[in-house]
Amino acid sequence: MNRLTLYRTLVVLILVALPLLIAAAKVGDTAPEFTATTSNGKTVRLADYRGKYVVLEWHNNGCPYVGKHYNSGNMQRLQKQWTSQGVVWFTVLSSAPGKQGYVTASEENDYLAKEHAAPTAALLDPTGEIGHLYDAKTSPQMVVINPQGVVIYSGAIDDKPTTDLQDVQGATNYVTLALQQAMAGKPVQTAATRPYGCSVKYAD
Amino acid sequence: MRLGYLLLSFCRVVEVGAAALLLCATAARAAGAPIPHGTLEFVAENQWIAPGRTIHLGLHFQMEKGWHIYWTNPGDSGEPPRVKWQLPAAVTAGEIEWPTPRRLGTPTIVDYGYQDDVVLIVPLHVAAGFTTHGETRGTAQFGAEVKVLVCREMCIPGKAQLSLTLPVESQPPAPDAQTAELFAAARKAMPRPVPSSWGISVADAGDSFALTAKLGEHFAQASFFPLQESQIKNAAPQQFAAVPGGFRLTLQKSDQLLKPIARLKGVLVLAGNLGYIIDVPVTANKAVTARRDDGRSLAAAVFRPSSVIATPPLAR
Numbered sequence: 001m002n003r004l005t006l007y008r009t010l011v012v013l014i015l016v017a018l019p020l021l022i023a024a025a026k027v028g029d030t031a032p033e034f035t036a037t038t039s040n041g042k043t044v045r046l047a048d049y050r051g052k053y054v055v056l057e058w059h060n061n062g063c064p065y066v067g068k069h070y071n072s073g074n075m076q077r078l079q080k081q082w083t084s085q086g087v088v089w090f091t092v093l094s095s096a097p098g099k100q101g102y103v104t105a106s107e108e109n110d111y112l113a114k115e116h117a118a119p120t121a122a123l124l125d126p127t128g129e130i131g132h133l134y135d136a137k138t139s140p141q142m143v144v145i146n147p148q149g150v151v152i153y154s155g156a157i158d159d160k161p162t163t164d165l166q167d168v169q170g171a172t173n174y175v176t177l178a179l180q181q182a183m184a185g186k187p188v189q190t191a192a193t194r195p196y197g198c199s200v201k202y203a204d
Numbered sequence: 205m206r207l208g209y210l211l212l213s214f215c216r217v218v219e220v221g222a223a224a225l226l227l228c229a230t231a232a233r234a235a236g237a238p239i240p241h242g243t244l245e246f247v248a249e250n251q252w253i254a255p256g257r258t259i260h261l262g263l264h265f266q267m268e269k270g271w272h273i274y275w276t277n278p279g280d281s282g283e284p285p286r287v288k289w290q291l292p293a294a295v296t297a298g299e300i301e302w303p304t305p306r307r308l309g310t311p312t313i314v315d316y317g318y319q320d321d322v323v324l325i326v327p328l329h330v331a332a333g334f335t336t337h338g339e340t341r342g343t344a345q346f347g348a349e350v351k352v353l354v355c356r357e358m359c360i361p362g363k364a365q366l367s368l369t370l371p372v373e374s375q376p377p378a379p380d381a382q383t384a385e386l387f388a389a390a391r392k393a394m395p396r397p398v399p400s401s402w403g404i405s406v407a408d409a410g411d412s413f414a415l416t417a418k419l420g421e422h423f424a425q426a427s428f429f430p431l432q433e434s435q436i437k438n439a440a441p442q443q444f445a446a447v448p449g450g451f452r453l454t455l456q457k458s459d460q461l462l463k464p465i466a467r468l469k470g471v472l473v474l475a476g477n478l479g480y481i482i483d484v485p486v487t488a489n490k491a492v493t494a495r496r497d498d499g500r501s502l503a504a505a506v507f508r509p510s511s512v513i514a515t516p517p518l519a520r
Contacts, residue, residue, distance in 0.1 A: 026459045062358055063359060065359075099357070100357045100358055132312070135459070137281055137312075137313050137439075138280070138313075154459070155460065161283060162283065163283075163353070191462075192459055192460045192462065193460060194434045194458075194460050196281075196283070197281060198281055198282075198358075198359040199280065199281035199309060199310070199313040199315070202310070202312065202313075204310075
């Protein structure tokens with residue numbers, strides 16, 4: 001193998017391995033930058049929201065754990081409660097085309113209308129790029145970013161990792177706690193938990 | 205479920221004479237209850253219950269091809285089956301005896317569980333004071349409400365209500381061959397204690413745990429299944445390195461592990477899917493932490509696991 005070919009091979013290997021080498025964002029890290037298209041066709045960049053709290057909510061409408069929070073109205077309540085306080089709430093759809101949970105823009109808009117959901121926007125992430133940046137493993141999975149652009153919470157939506165509707169009430173909601181504590185200028189007490197739910201359906 | 209109930213009724217109605225025993229024996233396995241993409245059978249290892257004894261029941265999950273359920277630590281996603289027992293007075297259920305799990309999922313989302321067919325054995329401890337009386341004298345009824353998540357591409361939660369009736373006997377009757385075989389296979393699939401000649405130690409190496417196994421024999425591969433969630437990064441490759449007398453496995457710590465742990469528990473699986481129960485104290489390893497500081501080539505640094513590399517976001 002001549003030098004040029006060797007060099008090219010190495011470059012290809014490094015580029016292929018790069019997604020595995022770059023650490024996905026953890027609590028305390030600067031939230032990785034991304035650009036996404038919303039279900040309304042707009043382009044948004046995380047950087048545009050510096051100065052605000054941002055919540056990322058990984059979603060899959062076929063997952064019974066997501067269903068628990070939507071059928072109970074819990075997720076919609078949280079979205080309304082926090083967006084009315086100036087928090088930016090993004091529902092993120094990272095299922096790959098052909099995989100369970102993949103939705104087109106109009107399908108997502110129909111879903112949002114039917115469920116009376118109220119995120120700031122639904123972000124279409126069919127390549128899974130945003131999902132991988134934030135190490136999204138399950139739906140639901142929640143990430144909270146503070147106005148300085150730092151990840152202050154990543155993990156489960158609450159402490160009841162079940163599909164039972166009755167477990168919504170009385171559960172400790174980690175997103176609510178993180179936002180309340182951070183907004184009060186206090187450290188987030190529970191900053192990282194194991195997210196529960198169905199696996200995110202990335203491309204093979 | 206219906207058939208099982210019918211058998212139960214039969215058992216109770218025909219209560220006198222030797223014939224009763226024979227009919228009751230056919231209810232050793234309550235008919236399978238439907239669960240999503242499978243059935244769940246409640247099986248008694250042996251047709252008896254007696255005061256002061258431990259008996260074993262089995263939850264036999266049979267799933268359609270490709271569908272799976274989860275281990276006690278489900279891994280990155282999923283949920284293990286949960287059982288709510290309805291037991292007679294003076295009977296208590298022990299913990300589920302989990303067979304050696306398999307690695308499921310994808311390279312980036314790793315779960316632990318069982319595909320196709322698995323039996324979860326549960327010991328039931330019968331106190332010395334156990335008695336039966338009245339209408340149901342001579343028999344004991346057991347119920348289990350089982351909630352289970354069954355997944356393939358989709359995840360579907362299921363619930364089954366199972367019941368079983370066992371006669372009070374002073375001696376265990378001979379088990380039927382099919383049931384004996386089922387339990388024997390289930391026990392074979394369970395992780396076993398580490399042989400006394402082996403030495404297993406775990407050291408805290410900063411961003412990882414170093415599990416060293418001195419076995420006195422050669423194994424080409426091994427993988428570790430953590431018993432508890434949020435200790436090990438499930439999707440991180442477990443670097444395997446041969447050391448004199450055995451091997452060392454490097455287990456990346458979970459992002460959710462915020463405090464040191466005193467012990468590491470789990471199952472070490474060697475070639476042939478042989479599982480060994482691991483429960484060892486975690487020690488600080490000064491030698492390993494010193495080695496991390498020495499000079500390394502750029503190539504080695506680039507190809508090390510991601511958690512030690514601080515990278516700015518890629519320019520887009």
